Each structure stands twice: as structure tokens, then as C-alpha cells.
Amino acid sequence: MSGAAEEADSPPTHMSEDSPGSSSSGGSGGGRRTPDLRGGDNGGGPRASSSSSSAPPDQVLDNVLESVLEFLTAARDRNAASLVCRSWYRAEAQTRRELFIGNCYAVDPRRAVARFRAVAAVVLKGKPRFADFSLLPDGWGANVKPWLEALGPAYPCLERICLKRMTVTDDDLGLVARSFPGFQELSLVCCDGFSTLGLAVIAEGCRHLRVLDLIEDYVDQEDEAVDWISKFPVSNTSLESLMFDCVGAPFNFEALEALVARSPSLRRLRVNHHVSVEQLRRLMARAPQLTHLGTGAFRPEAPQGEGMSVSELAPSFAASTSIVCLSGFQEVNPEYLPAIYPVCGNLTSLNVSFASLTAEDLTPVIRQCHKLQTFWVLDTVGDEGLRAVAETCSDLRELRVFPLDATEDSDGSVSDVGLQAISEGCRKLESILYFCQRMTNAAVVAMSNNCPDLVVFRLCIMGRHRPDRITGEPMDDGFGAIVKNCKKLTRLSVSGLLTDKAFAYIGQYGKLIKTLSLAFSGNSDLSLQFLFEGCTRLQKLEVRDSPFSDRGLLCGLDYFYNMRFLWMNSCRLTMRGCREVAQRMPNLVVEVMEEQNEDKVETETVDKLYLYRSLAGPRGDAPPLVKIL
Amino acid sequence: MAAAMSYVHADVENLKATELRLGLPGVEESDKMPSPPSTPRAGTKRALAGEHREVEPKAAPPAAKAQVVGWPPVRSYRKSCFQQASSKTKEAAPAPVVVKQEEAAVAAAPPAAAAAGGSLYVKVSMDGAPYLRKIDLKMYKGYRELREALEAMFLGFSGDAGSVNPSDFAVTYEDKDGDLMLVGDVPFG
Numbered sequence: 001m002s003g004a005a006e007e008a009d010s011p012p013t014h015m016s017e018d019s020p021g022s023s024s025s026g027g028s029g030g031g032r033r034t035p036d037l038r039g040g041d042n043g044g045g046p047r048a049s050s051s052s053s054s055a056p057p058d059q060v061l062d063n064v065l066e067s068v069l070e071f072l073t074a075a076r077d078r079n080a081a082s083l084v085c086r087s088w089y090r091a092e093a094q095t096r097r098e099l100f101i102g103n104c105y106a107v108d109p110r111r112a113v114a115r116f117r118a119v120a121a122v123v124l125k126g127k128p129r130f131a132d133f134s135l136l137p138d139g140w141g142a143n144v145k146p147w148l149e150a151l152g153p154a155y156p157c158l159e160r161i162c163l164k165r166m167t168v169t170d171d172d173l174g175l176v177a178r179s180f181p182g183f184q185e186l187s188l189v190c191c192d193g194f195s196t197l198g199l200a201v202i203a204e205g206c207r208h209l210r211v212l213d214l215i216e217d218y219v220d221q222e223d224e225a226v227d228w229i230s231k232f233p234v235s236n237t238s239l240e241s242l243m244f245d246c247v248g249a250p251f252n253f254e255a256l257e258a259l260v261a262r263s264p265s266l267r268r269l270r271v272n273h274h275v276s277v278e279q280l281r282r283l284m285a286r287a288p289q290l291t292h293l294g295t296g297a298f299r300p301e302a303p304q305g306e307g308m309s310v311s312e313l314a315p316s317f318a319a320s321t322s323i324v325c326l327s328g329f330q331e332v333n334p335e336y337l338p339a340i341y342p343v344c345g346n347l348t349s350l351n352v353s354f355a356s357l358t359a360e361d362l363t364p365v366i367r368q369c370h371k372l373q374t375f376w377v378l379d380t381v382g383d384e385g386l387r388a389v390a391e392t393c394s395d396l397r398e399l400r401v402f403p404l405d406a407t408e409d410s411d412g413s414v415s416d417v418g419l420q421a422i423s424e425g426c427r428k429l430e431s432i433l434y435f436c437q438r439m440t441n442a443a444v445v446a447m448s449n450n451c452p453d454l455v456v457f458r459l460c461i462m463g464r465h466r467p468d469r470i471t472g473e474p475m476d477d478g479f480g481a482i483v484k485n486c487k488k489l490t491r492l493s494v495s496g497l498l499t500d501k502a503f504a505y506i507g508q509y510g511k512l513i514k515t516l517s518l519a520f521s522g523n524s525d526l527s528l529q530f531l532f533e534g535c536t537r538l539q540k541l542e543v544r545d546s547p548f549s550d551r552g553l554l555c556g557l558d559y560f561y562n563m564r565f566l567w568m569n570s571c572r573l574t575m576r577g578c579r580e581v582a583q584r585m586p587n588l589v590v591e592v593m594e595e596q597n598e599d600k601v602e603t604e605t606v607d608k609l610y611l612y613r614s615l616a617g618p619r620g621d622a623p624p625l626v627k628i629l
Numbered sequence: 630m631a632a633a634m635s636y637v638h639a640d641v642e643n644l645k646a647t648e649l650r651l652g653l654p655g656v657e658e659s660d661k662m663p664s665p666p667s668t669p670r671a672g673t674k675r676a677l678a679g680e681h682r683e684v685e686p687k688a689a690p691p692a693a694k695a696q697v698v699g700w701p702p703v704r705s706y707r708k709s710c711f712q713q714a715s716s717k718t719k720e721a722a723p724a725p726v727v728v729k730q731e732e733a734a735v736a737a738a739p740p741a742a743a744a745a746g747g748s749l750y751v752k753v754s755m756d757g758a759p760y761l762r763k764i765d766l767k768m769y770k771g772y773r774e775l776r777e778a779l780e781a782m783f784l785g786f787s788g789d790a791g792s793v794n795p796s797d798f799a800v801t802y803e804d805k806d807g808d809l810m811l812v813g814d815v816p817f818g
Contacts, residue, residue, distance in 0.1 A: 132702075132705065133703075190704075218706065406703035406707075435701060460701055
């Protein structure tokens with residue numbers, strides 16, 4: 001996966017503001033001091049020291065500065081540089097190539113384009129993550145249109161756009177194709193609002209398109225799907241990446257085959273489930289240089305027994321010596337898995353999380369994947385399958401175990417046993433997402449000790465308020481050990497039975513935590529107080545169904561400007577508390593969302609709260625169910 | 630969704646009388662246990678676990694036991710992928726009908742209730758059999774097992790086992806469009 005989107009975050013690494021090659025506008029990344037949120041001409045600290053206010057800016061110095069700042073790519077560095085003084089601010093603004101907007105409503109698009117003059121790439125994030133779990137009302141917002149209308153005239157040479165959780169219509173895609181003649185890369189992650197019609201416009205209109213990555217988008221199903229693959233012009237021979245596994249519509253396979261055949265630079269290809277293994281073999285024959293392959297359905301066209309055999313498919317994989325990332329397997333027939341053996345030894349990334357495999361299916365495959373660093377799997381493989389992973393994949397950095405049956409009452413096939421095994425075998429683990437029904441503090445503590453490099457720890461015990469399955473205790477100590485022992489931890493999701501004690505630990509030790517997700521946890525507002533006061537780097541806090549009231553909310557007043565957002569739903573907030581926050585924090589947008597209320601009576605309780613710092617003030621495009629205080 | 634849940638609920642109630650449980654007779658599942666939809670099998674596991682867990686969690690107020698929106702936090706995208714894959718077979722096989730090859734099919738009313746994680750009972754009829762049967766599709770891992778189970782159930786009716794040739798029979802079902810379909814084309818999952 002090029003870090004594809006998952007159950008929470010962590011899409012392509014270039015979408016994070018921390019990775020090199022991305023920059024952030026708006027306030028500083030963290031820290032306790034109140035950031036200077038005023039961009040525009042007032043930015044920066046003290047003026048240049050000795051010159052009088054009427055001296056012209058030193059053009060030579062500015063040019064030198066610009067040349068030097070070209071080399072600065074990381075967001076934090078650029079933000080820091082822009083705060084030094086006015087000339088640095090100007091130079092930085094002239095040289096920023098990638099614009100990263102972590103919240104599309106945090107700043108007005110026109111203001112952003114006024115500041116940065118030479119942008120070649122834009123990354124925009126829209127809806128809060130809980131939108132993925134149907135918690136946001138329909139039509140909430142995050143439309144890309146106002147941004148495109150500003151970007152178009154300002155950056156005619158724009159090459160790359162990455163959008164996450166935004167609503168993108170077919171018309172918007174048309175606007176992209178028309179506005180940016182040299183457009184090269186489009187990446188849509190968890191977006192919605194478009195259909196194959198829009199894809200056709202992009203394919204046809206962007207003659208220099210190199211990358212079209214559609215990752216976990218909700219593509220509208222038209223009654224008559226447009227065959228967008230055929231719309232890539234014959235002149236387009238520069239395609240490097242084409243990912244469309246989330247596009248449900250069928251397409252013209254011959255057109256795809258021809259496109260692949262004329263794209264010698266193609267390195268990443270992920271097809272949808274309409275591609276059979278027979279067709280996959282044809283594609284692989286055309287593109288033996290692929291590094292990333294999404295295999296589609298991975299089943300034969302004809303019913304069992306009549307299609308291609310495993311031994312006919314294996315040579316295709318043997319010939320594809322560059323493959324390091326494999327995914328797809330959406331309707332996999334496990335009999336075909338052995339075909340991938342030839343590439344297993346090279347794989348650094350394997351995603352079988354849409355395939356319902358047993359431990360027996362998985363083990364012979366995983367035993368060959370010695371170099372694996374990223375592994376996404378379904379819990380159907382059980383603790384036994386995870387043990388096999390632990391025994392082979394000593395270099396594993398990222399593991400995600402998804403539930404086949406994502407309901408609270410499901411049996412859950414993996415447990416603390418699997419987690420313990422992984423912790424013992426995969427000592428270099430940096431990121432884990434683990435869905436289960438049974439967990440113990442001991443296993444979590446073991447992981448905290450065995451895997452000190454953990455940066456992301458997300459444990460989801462699906463049954464609500466579940467304690468340690470052996471001791472019956474709350475899971476406080478387990479999570480406490482994680483924050484204490486994993487000193488690089490920046491992202492944490494907690495679950496299970498948790499008291500205020502867990503949050504005391506998190507506040508005490510979680511000094512680097514930027515993103516925190518809670519659900520059904522804590523006893524009282526003390527939990528929130530511990531978090532706000534302790535987690536000095538906290539940027540994103542998501543809370544649901546926890547017993548926190550206005551008092552807890554108000555504990556955060558001193559910290560909200562340092563955060564990107566706070567989300568709370570189904571807690572014990574009231575309008576009074578939310579209004580107070582809105583009144584006291586002018587640079588915060590406070591959105592309150594109500595349940596469908598047939599009586600249309602304004603209730604005092606608040607079901608959903610979403611607040612975020614913003615230079616743009618209240619937005620004008622909120623639907624009726626959203627109230628901005 | 631509500632209709633589907635109540636259907637399963639009815640099934641659970643009917644089965645409760647015959648369910649196998651561990652624990653003293655007369656001991657009912659406590660209120661704290663999650664309510665249906667859960668199969669009787671899952672219920673027995675929880676009855677066991679309940680003995681450890683006497684203490685009601687003081688931490689949280691008794692949470693509503695109805696299914697909560699957006700929990701567990703699995704993306705709708707992922708959930709819908711599995712629903713699609715499974716609905717192909719679930720919707721496709723609401724009411725398997727076994728017929729003699731020469732004769733016309735008898736369509737049974739599809740219950741069309743697919744319980745996530747629960748059982749999937751469907752009516753099965755055979756031409757010439759005096760009564761119908763119900764089977765839980767979730768009990769079978771593949772078409773072969775299903776076929777064997779159906780043969781075991783039905784072929785006893787035809788007198789001497791020797792005179793009946795199992796291959797005379799085809800297993801068919803009526804899908805959501807009302808078409809008679811041969812079982813086996815779609816992946817079993």
C-alpha cells in the first residue's frame with residue numbers, strides 16, 4: 001500500500017503534514033505557546049533589526065533566501081522559517097511548492113492563494129474522521145469547489161491535487177481538467193460525490209496525467225456507467241500509477257490492456273473486482289515492471305474447475321520481479337494463492353484484508369514473506385495465523401487486523417494471544433490496528449515492552465466496556481504501559497473498560513500524542529482534564545459515548561487553539577456549554593449537529609460537537625442540521 | 630434492518646426452548662448481557678463469561694444494548710465490500726429448492742432475512758417429499774457439504790436407498806429477482 005487509507009488515518013504518507021515534501025499553512029504544529037494565527041501581511045516576529053521602516057527590502061538577500069528555502073520541504077521547517085521575520089515570511093511564501101491544508105475550513109481559499117504564489121501541489125483534508133462511521137449528517141460539507149475556484153486562476157501550473165474526505169462532484173473534476181493544463185497527479189482518498197463520468201473527464205482532459213489514485217472512495221453508481229478507461233488518449237504514455245479498486249463499475253478490459261501496454265512508466269496498478277485471474281495474467285504480461293499490484297477479485301472467470309489453473313498463473317508472478325506491494329484478493333479463491341509464492345520473498349507490503357482466509361490458507365504464504373513490513377489481514381486467520389506472522393515477519397512495521405464481522409456481539413477470532421505473539425515476534429513494530437473481542441492487560445503491557453518503537457497504537461475491543469478477560473479489571477494498566485513505555489507514540493486509540501485512571505496515565509506520559517480517539521470510556525470529566533492538561537502536543541481529539549459534560553469541555557479552553565479539532569458525540573454536552581466555548585474563543589468555529597428532530601424543538605442536549613480553529617470564521621455552506629454557534 | 634432483526638429474534642425465541650446452555654438450570658442470562666441478535670451459541674459463551682464478571686462496571690452508565698451507529702469503527706467502505714460479497718450468496722439463496730431434473734421447480738417463499746453474525750435459515754423443499762425442512766446456511770462451509778446435508782435429509786423419503794440416484798436431483802434456489810437459479814455458480818461465502 002502506498003500507505004492507503006484505513007480505518008482511521010494514515011493514508012499515503014505524503015498526506016501527513018509531518019513527512020518531508022509537505023508543508024502546512026496556518027498555525028504552528030503544537031507547543032504550548034499561543035500560536036500567531038494571523039497570516040497575511042502581519043505574519044512573522046520582530047522586524048529586520050537595523051533598517052528603518054522606510055528602507056526598501058534587500059532584494060539580494062531575498063533572492064538568496066529564496067534559493068536557500070527551496071531546499072526546505074518539511075511543513076514544520078517552513079512554518080518555523082516563515083515566523084522569523086518579514087523577509088523570511090515573504091521568501092518562504094514565494095517558494096512553498098506544496099500547500100497542505102489539514103482542515104479545508106480552517107482558512108479561506110482566497111487567503112491561502114494570496115499568500116503562496118508558486119504552489120505546484122495541494123493537499124486538502126475535509127470531513128472529520130468520524131464521518132467514515134456514518135456519524136456525520138448527509139451534506140455536511142467539505143466541498144472542494146470553492147477551493148478549485150481559487151486554485152484555478154492562481155496556480156495555472158498546478159500539477160498535483162490530493163484530497164481526503166472531501167466531496168468532489170463530476171463538475172469539480174471537469175474544473176480540474178480545464179484549469180490545469182499541465183496537471184499530473186490526482187489522488188482521492190475517502191472522497192465521494194463523483195462517478196465514472198467525472199473520471200472520464202479527467203482521463204480525457206488531463207493529457208499529461210501520470211497518477212490517478214482512487215482509494216476507498218464512494219463512487220456513485222450511474223445507471224449507465226461511462227467507460228472511462230477508454231477515454232485515456234492514445235497519446236498518454238506517461239502513466240505511472242492507476243488505482244481504481246474502489247470503482248465498482250465494469251469497464252472495457254481491452255482498453256485497460258492497451259493503456260497498460262503503452263505505459264512503460266507504470267509502476268502501480270490496482271484494478272477492481274471485475275478483473276479475473278485470466279485477465280490479470282494478461283495485464284501482468286504487459287507490465288512486468290510493476291512494483292505495486294492490486295489483483296482485483298483473484299478468481300477465475302468461469303466457475304470452479306474450468307478456469308485457469310494455479311500453475312498457469314504462477315509464471316506471471318515469477319516474471320514480475322519488481323513487485324513489492326500486493327493487494328486486492330477481493331473475492332479470492334484460496335486455491336490460487338500459491339501463485340503468488342514467487343514474489344513473496346520480495347514483498348514489503350501485503351494486504352489480504354478483503355479476503356476471508358483461514359490460518360491454513362495464510363500460513364504457507366506468510367512463511368515466505370521474510371521482508372514484510374506492512375501487513376493488513378482479516379481476523380479470520382485467528383491467533384494461529386498471527387503466530388505464523390510473528391514467526392516469520394521479524395521486520396514488520398505496520399500490522400492491521402480487521403474484523404470480518406464488525407458487530408459488537410461477534411465471536412471475534414483474534415485475542416490477546418495473537419497480540420502477545422506479534423509483540424514477541426515483531427519487535428520493530430511501529431504501527432498497529434487491532435480489532436478483537438477478548439484482550440488482557442498483560443498482553444498490552446507485553447507489547448509496550450517488546451515494541452518500544454510504536455508510534456501508532458490502536459486497539460479496538462469491539463464489545464463495549466469489556467474488561468480484561470482474565471482478571472476482570474479495567475484496561476487502564478495496559479494502556480498506561482503503552483504510553484509510558486512507547487516513548488515515540490503519537491497516535492492512540494483506546495477501548496475496553498476504562499476509568500479516569502487510564503487518562504491520568506495518558507496525560508502523564510503521552511507527551512508526544514497528537515491524535516487520540518476515545519469511545520465508551522472514562523468515569524468523569526477528570527479524564528478530559530487530564531488529557532488537556534497533560535498531552536501538550538494534542539492536535540486531534542475524537543470522543544464518543546463517554547460521560548463527559550460541559551465542565552470537561554471547558555477544561556480545554558486554554559488548549560483549543562493549539563489543536564486542529566475536537567469531536568465529541570453522544571456525551572453529556574449541552575448547548576450552554578458549547579455556546580460558552582464559542583463566545584470565549586473567537587477564532588474557533590463551534591458546530592453542533594442535531595439528531596433528526598421531528599418536533600423541531602431545540603433541545604438543550606448536544607448530540608454532536610465539532611469544533612476547530614479557523615481563520616475563516618463560520619462557514620456559509622452548512623446544511624440545516626448543522627448549527628454554528 | 631429492523632424487520633430482519635425481528636425475524637432472527639423470533640428464531641432465537643423458538644430455539645431457546647431447545648438451546649444447550651452451560652450453567653445451572655433456571656438461571657437466566659442476566660440483563661447485562663447483550664440482547665439478541667446473538668445466536669444461542671454465542672449466548673452460551675457469554676453466560677460463562679458472566680460468572681467472572683459479577684461486578685457491573687461502575688465506570689460507565691449501563692449502555693444501551695441496541696446496536697450503536699458507527700461502532701465498531703469499521704469504515705462503511707469496508708463493511709459494504711463484505712456485504713456485497715455475502716449478499717451475492719445470501720440474496721441469491723434465500724430459499725433453496727430441490728427438484729427432480731425433469732420436473733418444474735417449486736418455489737418456496739424466501740425469508741430474505743440475512744442476520745449479520747447470526748444464523749441464516751432457509752426453507753428447503755423437494756418434489757415428492759411429504760414435508761419441508763429448514764437448514765442454517767451458515768453451518769456449511771461449501772456447496773459440497775450443503776449438498777451432502779440435503780441428500781441426507783431428503784433421500785430417505787424415496788424408499789430403498791439403492792433405488793434413488795442422488796445425481797437425479799439438482800439443487801436450485803429462487804433469487805431476489807424471482808428467477809430459478811442453479812446452486813453453485815456464486816462463491817459460497
